Amino acid sequence: xxxxxxxxxxxxxxxxxxxxxxxxxxxxxxxxxxxxxxxxxxxxxxxxxxxxxxxxxxxxxxxxxxxxxxxxxxxxxxxxxxxxxxxxxxxxxxxxxxxxxxxxxxxxxxxxxxxxxxxxxxxxxxxxxxxxxxxxxxxxxxxxxxxxxxxxxxxxxxxxxxxxxxxxxxxxxxxxxxxxxxxxxxxxxxxxxxxxxxxxxxxxxx
Amino acid sequence: xxxxxxxxxxxxxxxxxxxxxxxxxxxxxxxxxxxxxxxxxxxxxxxxxxxxxxxxxxxxxxxxxxxxxxxxxxxxxxxxxxxxxxxxxxxxxxxxxxxxxxxxxxxxxxxxxxxxxxxxxxxxxxxxxxxxxxxxxxxxxxxxxxxxxxxxxxxxxxxxxxxxxxxxxxxxxxxxxxxxxxxxxxxxxxxxxxxxxxxxxxxxxxxxxxxxxxxxxxxxxxxxxxxxxxxxxxxxxxxxxxxxxxxxxxxxxxxxxxxxxxxxxxxxxxxxxxxxxxxxxxxxxxxxxxxxxxxxxxxxxxxxxxxxxxxxxxxxxxxxxxxxxxxxxxxxxxxxxxxxxxxxxxxxxxxxxxxxxxxxxxxxxxxxxxxxxxxxxxxxxxxxxxxxxxxxxxxxxxxxxxxxxxxxxxxxxxxxxxxxxxxxxxxxxxxxxxxxxxxxxxxxxxxxxxxxxxxxxxxxxxxxxxxxxxxxxxxxxxxxxxxxxxxxxxxxxxxxxxxxxxxxxxxxxxxxxxxxxxxxxxxxxxxxxxxxxxxxxxxxxxxxxxxxxxxxxxxxxxxxxxxxxxxxxxxxxxxxxxxxxxxxxxxxxxxxxxxxxxxxxxxxxxxxxxxxxxxxxxxxxxxxxxxxxxxxxxxxxxxxxxxxxxxxxxxxxxxxxxxxxxxxxxxxxxxxxxxxxxxxxxxxxxxxxxxxx
Numbered sequence: 074x075x076x077x078x079x080x081x082x083x084x085x086x087x088x089x090x091x092x093x094x095x096x097x098x099x100x101x102x103x104x105x106x107x108x109x110x111x112x113x114x115x116x117x118x119x120x121x122x123x124x125x126x127x128x129x130x131x132x133x134x135x136x137x138x139x140x141x142x143x144x145x146x147x148x149x150x151x152x153x154x155x156x157x158x159x160x161x162x163x164x165x166x167x168x169x170x171x172x173x174x175x176x177x178x179x180x181x182x183x184x185x186x187x188x189x190x191x192x193x194x195x196x197x198x199x200x201x202x203x204x205x206x207x208x209x210x211x212x213x214x215x216x217x218x219x220x221x222x223x224x225x226x227x228x229x230x231x232x233x234x235x236x237x238x239x240x241x242x243x244x245x246x247x248x249x250x251x252x253x254x255x256x257x258x259x260x261x262x263x264x265x266x267x268x269x270x271x272x273x274x275x276x277x278x279x
Numbered sequence: 280x281x282x283x284x285x286x287x288x289x290x291x292x293x294x295x296x297x298x299x300x301x302x303x304x305x306x307x308x309x310x311x312x313x314x315x316x317x318x319x320x321x322x323x324x325x326x327x328x329x330x331x332x333x334x335x336x337x338x339x340x341x342x343x344x345x346x347x348x349x350x351x352x353x354x355x356x357x358x359x360x361x362x363x364x365x366x367x368x369x370x371x372x373x374x375x376x377x378x379x380x381x382x383x384x385x386x387x388x389x390x391x392x393x394x395x396x397x398x399x400x401x402x403x404x405x406x407x408x409x410x411x412x413x414x415x416x417x418x419x420x421x422x423x424x425x426x427x428x429x430x431x432x433x434x435x436x437x438x439x440x441x442x443x444x445x446x447x448x449x450x451x452x453x454x455x456x457x458x459x460x461x462x463x464x465x466x467x468x469x470x471x472x473x474x475x476x477x478x479x480x481x482x483x484x485x486x487x488x489x490x491x492x493x494x495x496x497x498x499x500x501x502x503x504x505x506x507x508x509x510x511x512x513x514x515x516x517x518x519x520x521x522x523x524x525x526x527x528x529x530x531x532x533x534x535x536x537x538x539x540x541x542x543x544x545x546x547x548x549x550x551x552x553x554x555x556x557x558x559x560x561x562x563x564x565x566x567x568x569x570x571x572x573x574x575x576x577x578x579x580x581x582x583x584x585x586x587x588x589x590x591x592x593x594x595x596x597x598x599x600x601x602x603x604x605x606x607x608x609x610x611x612x613x614x615x616x617x618x619x620x621x622x623x624x625x626x627x628x629x630x631x632x633x634x635x636x637x638x639x640x641x642x643x644x645x646x647x648x649x650x651x652x653x654x655x656x657x658x659x660x661x662x663x664x665x666x667x668x669x670x671x672x673x674x675x676x677x678x679x680x681x682x683x684x685x686x687x688x689x690x691x692x693x694x695x696x697x698x699x700x701x702x703x704x705x706x707x708x709x710x711x712x713x714x715x716x717x718x719x720x721x722x723x724x725x726x727x728x729x730x731x732x733x734x735x736x737x738x739x740x741x742x743x744x745x746x747x748x749x750x751x752x753x754x755x756x757x758x759x760x761x762x763x764x765x766x767x768x769x770x771x772x773x774x775x776x777x778x779x780x781x782x783x784x785x786x787x788x789x790x791x792x793x794x795x796x797x798x799x800x801x802x803x804x805x806x807x808x809x810x811x812x813x814x815x816x817x818x819x820x821x822x823x824x825x826x827x828x829x830x831x832x833x834x835x836x837x838x839x840x841x842x843x844x845x846x847x848x849x850x851x852x853x854x855x856x857x858x859x860x861x862x863x864x865x866x867x868x869x870x871x872x873x874x875x876x877x878x879x880x881x882x883x884x885x886x887x888x889x890x891x892x893x894x895x896x897x898x899x900x901x902x903x904x905x906x907x908x909x910x911x912x913x914x915x916x917x918x919x920x921x922x923x924x925x926x927x928x929x930x931x932x933x934x935x936x937x938x939x940x941x942x943x944x945x946x947x948x949x950x951x952x953x954x955x956x957x958x959x960x961x962x963x964x965x966x967x968x969x970x971x972x
Contacts, residue, residue: 201301201302204301204302204305205298205301207305208294208297208301208304208305209294212290212293212294216290220286220289221285221286221287221288221289221290221291221292221293222289224289224290224293224294224297225289225292225293225296227293227297228292228293228294228296228297228300229296231296231297231300232296232300261304261308262304262307262308263308264308265304265305265307265308266308266309266310269305269308269309269310270310273310
């Protein structure tokens, strides 16, 4: 019963709802959020077309089955770990089965070697991709609150560009730069947190 | 994805630029991390501010002060704007709060772009009522006039601009009248002019609601009746110079004619940039139509003024638009010409007749002039005989000078004393003295003045003022003045100051005070005759004692005797005294040789700074008959509301000061006492009756 959850639209995370009830709506909501992410990772391991679709279905199925058994306990990142394991395994399975048919490589292709369960590379790639994904959703959701320019102000300030320079570069008042800088930061941070609670589960609830 | 909108590109750019910071952003927003949801204030400052407002108003500075209220500039945190906040002055108590709130209710009745807006009314944490009004950036008309006069450059405040201001004021007042509200305190101080020429009439504290019809006022209007609120409302009643003559009498019914008079004064001051304390004369700089408008609005007789603000407004806008006004003569001449052409024959006959009449008139005038020459010879003779009374005459002149000084001082000091009454200046000796002087200044304030003086001294004593001995003696003095002799003795016992003379006579009088708190008339007269005999100069005290006594004494006959006794002291050579006042007809007749002054004796030592006013005001004399060859100075009567003056048998030579007595309509003189020029120059309202003595 902390203050964070008061600020959220729903107090129970999407994940928890999908897990506990397995009703169609919560499940579909969850998929809608995870699907783009899962797709993105699978594409990066080299999957395309029907192969990609197959692998994705497999991952979903595993999530569906595993969700009931999945218990968050020691680590709050546990769900993500579990998820990346699922994705990785799906990719490995596919690569093993299709070694002979494999065509070329994509630029940021995750090498077959790196799919080795002991290699942290895929783990890291997934983690960073997830983070990016979350921030992207947060920004998307805040489009009704901040203009693109506002985000640019924030981005530039992150890079250490001075307020004067930001003001002249984006052609806005310096005072507004100050306001936007902090306001975007706060609001974005709040949104990321909200999304994290929704999609990763709220560890603090336990 | 053929085309990306500019804003989409912008989001994309921002995201790309954030790329390398994403894990930082992500980690900072850890749900376990409580820091990041800290201040919602920065996210939605306006909304958050609203939810957190405890105290709505933040008082910033005092920007004005009136008799009853103090005005502050305050910041309204809820609507994030500056407002003018009125609070009752600290001396007001719960009993006076309704009198204070009355203004807010009056203002709330009025919604007009040229009338200050009421925003809010309420009670603060301390239970003190307040109300807030629109606060416009701008200056009061008084300041504008002052700076226009100083710079001598009417450039940015030229006549046209000034006339537009008065038009706006007329519109506001006309509207208020349509809502049955009279302002009654119009003056430049109460008009705000904004940066863009917006005009606002403020300070409706003295306003009243007049009944719409025979049925009188409805319930909520009854609460706005100033009569409900006691002496406070009397205290603040109008401003000299802007106040219609009939308004000086607080009991006279309030009418729109009073506002119209003030609008005339306002117009005059705006046009001339001079205080309108006198009726407009031949200021050549002023266009005659404007002069005529001012004169009509300022007529002494309310019935002769404009009958509505609308009429005044019409005349002014006609003037501004270049048309002739209703009070101009041009229109009349045109009418005459038209009339002549319509009725040529009868007109010609009339003109012939008029010619004959004029001829005989000239002959008559010549005869009259000869007659007049004879009169002048007789007059010179009487002048000669007057020289005999030279000594008494010079005394009379002195008295006259004193009277004039006193009136001027009266005006000046009354202002000062009123300010002091408001401010309750801490521990100030001058404050206590001036408060007490209010006793003399204004009958409607007198008893309150004594109360205020007591309060002031008690406060000073309670707070242990450094000069507490002086205050103790002063309190004893005030108690003595109000005939509370036994109490006075208690304070004298502590500190007698320079008043041992007064203390000495207490034992002879303290037992004689009656149940009504005052001495029997004979004892009182004995007391005031005794006071100067103690060797000190106590004439100002005597006047105060007489005023206080008169206000508490019921019998007119006794009051008359007391005033006669005081006048006996200031007219030491008064022989064959006769001093009779008929309270039914309010007629006073004074006679006897050597009578020349209606004032108390001046203090002999030092400068007499105490006010000294005509003592007859205590009797409310309406008609006076003076028979004394030593009496020469009519200016002494200026402050009285006289209707009839009979000065046969006096040495009065100047009649000019009679113009100041606005109530006067009858003057009785001897046939040869004054020249016909002198009589012609008198205001028309004064009828002159010549009668032999």
